[in-house]
Amino acid sequence: MKEVVRVAGGQGFWGDSLEAPRQQAEGGPIDYLMLDYLAEVTMSILQKQKERDPSMGYARDFVGAIESVLPAVVDRGVRVIANAGGVNPPACAAAIRKLAESKGVGGKIRIGVVTGDDLLGRIDELIADGHSLANMETGEPLSTIRDRVLSANAYIGSTPIVEALSRDANIVITGRSTDTALTMAPLRYEFGWSATDWNHLAAGIIAGHIIECGAQCSGGNCLYDWRSIPDLANVGYPIAEAKADGTFVITKHAGTGGRVSVPSVSEQLVYEMGDPHEYITPDVVADFTTIHLEQEGPDRVRVSGIQGRPSTDKLKVSIAYRAGFKAVGTLVYSWPDALEKAQLADKVLRERLERLGLHFDHILTEFVGASATHGVLASRNPVTTDYPEVQLRFGVRGNDRAAVERFTREIAPLVLNGPPSVTGFAGGRPKVEEIVAYWPALVDKSVVTTKVEIL
Amino acid sequence: MNVRLLDIAHARSGDKGDTANVGLIALKPKWYPILERYVTRDAVAEHFKGSIDGPVVRFELPNLNALNFLLHGALDGGGTLSLKTDAQGKVFSTALLRMVISVPDDEARKSSLPSSDAQK
Numbered sequence: 001m002k003e004v005v006r007v008a009g010g011q012g013f014w015g016d017s018l019e020a021p022r023q024q025a026e027g028g029p030i031d032y033l034m035l036d037y038l039a040e041v042t043m044s045i046l047q048k049q050k051e052r053d054p055s056m057g058y059a060r061d062f063v064g065a066i067e068s069v070l071p072a073v074v075d076r077g078v079r080v081i082a083n084a085g086g087v088n089p090p091a092c093a094a095a096i097r098k099l100a101e102s103k104g105v106g107g108k109i110r111i112g113v114v115t116g117d118d119l120l121g122r123i124d125e126l127i128a129d130g131h132s133l134a135n136m137e138t139g140e141p142l143s144t145i146r147d148r149v150l151s152a153n154a155y156i157g158s159t160p161i162v163e164a165l166s167r168d169a170n171i172v173i174t175g176r177s178t179d180t181a182l183t184m185a186p187l188r189y190e191f192g193w194s195a196t197d198w199n200h201l202a203a204g205i206i207a208g209h210i211i212e213c214g215a216q217c218s219g220g221n222c223l224y225d226w227r228s229i230p231d232l233a234n235v236g237y238p239i240a241e242a243k244a245d246g247t248f249v250i251t252k253h254a255g256t257g258g259r260v261s262v263p264s265v266s267e268q269l270v271y272e273m274g275d276p277h278e279y280i281t282p283d284v285v286a287d288f289t290t291i292h293l294e295q296e297g298p299d300r301v302r303v304s305g306i307q308g309r310p311s312t313d314k315l316k317v318s319i320a321y322r323a324g325f326k327a328v329g330t331l332v333y334s335w336p337d338a339l340e341k342a343q344l345a346d347k348v349l350r351e352r353l354e355r356l357g358l359h360f361d362h363i364l365t366e367f368v369g370a371s372a373t374h375g376v377l378a379s380r381n382p383v384t385t386d387y388p389e390v391q392l393r394f395g396v397r398g399n400d401r402a403a404v405e406r407f408t409r410e411i412a413p414l415v416l417n418g419p420p421s422v423t424g425f426a427g428g429r430p431k432v433e434e435i436v437a438y439w440p441a442l443v444d445k446s447v448v449t450t451k452v453e454i455l
Numbered sequence: 456m457n458v459r460l461l462d463i464a465h466a467r468s469g470d471k472g473d474t475a476n477v478g479l480i481a482l483k484p485k486w487y488p489i490l491e492r493y494v495t496r497d498a499v500a501e502h503f504k505g506s507i508d509g510p511v512v513r514f515e516l517p518n519l520n521a522l523n524f525l526l527h528g529a530l531d532g533g534g535t536l537s538l539k540t541d542a543q544g545k546v547f548s549t550a551l552l553r554m555v556i557s558v559p560d561d562e563a564r565k566s567s568l569p570s571s572d573a574q575k
Contacts, residue, residue, distance in 0.1 A: 040534060041534065041535055137472055137473075221467070223465045223466060223467065223548065223549075224465040224480075224482075263465060263480065266478075266480050266519050266520075266521060267465065267466075267467040267478070267480065268467070269478070269519060269521075270467055270476070270478020270480065270516070270519070270521055270523055271467050271468075271469045271478065272469035272470065272471060272476060273469075273476050273478055273514075273523045274471060274476065274525065275514060276514050276516050276523055277514070288516060288519075289515075289516050289517075289518055290518065291518055291519065292518060293519065305518075323535075323536060326536075326538060328538060362531075362532070362538065363538075364531060364538035364539065366539070366540055368540065372539075372540045372541075373540060373541050373546045373549075373550070374506075374546070374549070374550045374553065375505070375506045375550075376505040376506055377502070377503075377506060377550050377553050393540060395538030396538075397536070397538055435535050435536060436535055437534065437535055437536050438472070438534050438535070440472065
């Protein structure tokens with residue numbers, strides 16, 4: 001057994017730094033490269049792509065990422081674990097296989113493909129069997145949106161990834177695995193943790209939570225003493241150096257920028273946190289109130305004390321559905337009286353939409369520069385009202401595409417026929433966007449069967 | 456003595472559906488009890504009045520010198536439905552740091568809290 005296993009986080013979401021995977025693989029010793037591509041909204045985007053082309057539906061950035069780390073995988077035995085498969089893990093695996101063959105290293109790549117999370121084709125069967133897939137937050141039954149469902153995926157845990165690793169896969173591709181399982185699985189595999197070793201599994205999950213958002217734990221988006229964080233242009237992505245006893249150190253490669261400190265790790269720990277006593281995953285319920293952090297050295301934070309409890313008998317299901325259309329238009333008003341001008345433009349625009357008989361489910365006006373991010377907390381006691389400029393940001397949402405489309409034609413005219421001192425319309429008409437909304441539900445664990453294939 | 460949270464805490468926020476969460480972390484471990492005592496659920500609900508539609512829930516993480524607040528109905532529907540600039544609640548963190556708490560003078564002195572009275 002290895003004494004220390006190093007899992008490096010190289011991607012925090014689909015769209016993260018293209019350089020990070022290679023920097024993690026080449027910048028120093030690592031055993032595993034963990035790449036997290038999936039957010040709630042990503043699955044639905046991928047599903048739309050798959051509808052258009054059945055060979056799509058996975059995170060295509062992953063192919064470039066693998067190309068950039070092939071030498072480390074082939075020559076140094078670094079293994080890659082990623083949920084890049086999206087709604088089509090087999091197609092993702094085929095693309096990686098093709099890449100490996102074209103680079104002449106096909107014989108050195110074993111791809112583990114995890115499937116079984118995709119429930120789209122089973123929804124009616126599940127409902128017929130009494131699984132209501134009701135919305136976890138509102139309690140509404142799925143039937144209210146059944147005909148608009150685009151994708152449905154269960155969040156699956158570490159077990160199939162562990163199986164792929166034990167069958168010698170050096171690239172493991174999953175669909176909707178939990179982000180944290182991608183980090184916990186290799187630790188469970190290497191240290192032989194059992195499926196009921198709750199404290200150790202919880203430690204692996206929390207290591208995953210810390211590194212799953214890339215540099216957000218190593219100096220990126222860090223509010224604490226932010227001016228002093230060095231060399232963000234070359235920010236180091238995080239590495240979890242884990243031991244069999246469930247303790248680990250968060251660090252980053254030498255010579256990189258950013259900072260790993262108790263405050264930087266603490267900020268990431270509370271990110272997207274619900275009830276800290278029960279961080280529920282398919283594998284274990286982790287207790288964030290048991291975490292102990294200690295600065296062990298420069299850019300090294302030791303994490304210990306973590307406890308976990310048995311997992312539940314449910315899996316969370318992420319369902320995406322079509323939910324109408326939206327568009328957001330902006331115009332910039334300049335000093336003097338920038339805010340007042342923008343406010344008048346808002347009033348004029350609302351009146352015109354009314355006269356046109358356009359009705360929307362929702363209209364939201366924001367004044368960027370005055371109150372867009374902090375709302376009344378900023379506008380109640382403003383530090384100044386003498387703004388150099390204010391951006392009017394006007395959004396509408398509704399089920400009638402034509403109405404939203406018509407709204408997009410009402411922004412530009414304001415430049416000539418509305419309040420004065422207006423600019424910043426060069427981007428043209430706002431784009432109409434179809435909204436894909438998210439419906440969280442629960443399903444019995446027993447109905448989801450995962451499968452591992454080696455390609 | 457009035458104390459601005461910005462001077463005694465840092466924070467990070469994120470989203471889950473239409474709920475924003477704000478993790479509030481004491482800048483010094485000795486200031487955590489101050490946060491626990493004065494940054495109550497009700498005080499935070501009052502602070503965000505007019506900005507959020509739902510209730511506030513508070514959790515304590517003394518091991519991280521942190522409090523976690525859930526602000527329900529904060530994100531104009533949340534996720535892709537939201538029309539807000541901050542649809543994912545990324546800067547509710549700094550919005551909470553605007554909050555000013557009132558701490559009795561001797562307790563504030565004992566904890567060497569920085570006063571915000573001069574700034575007002």
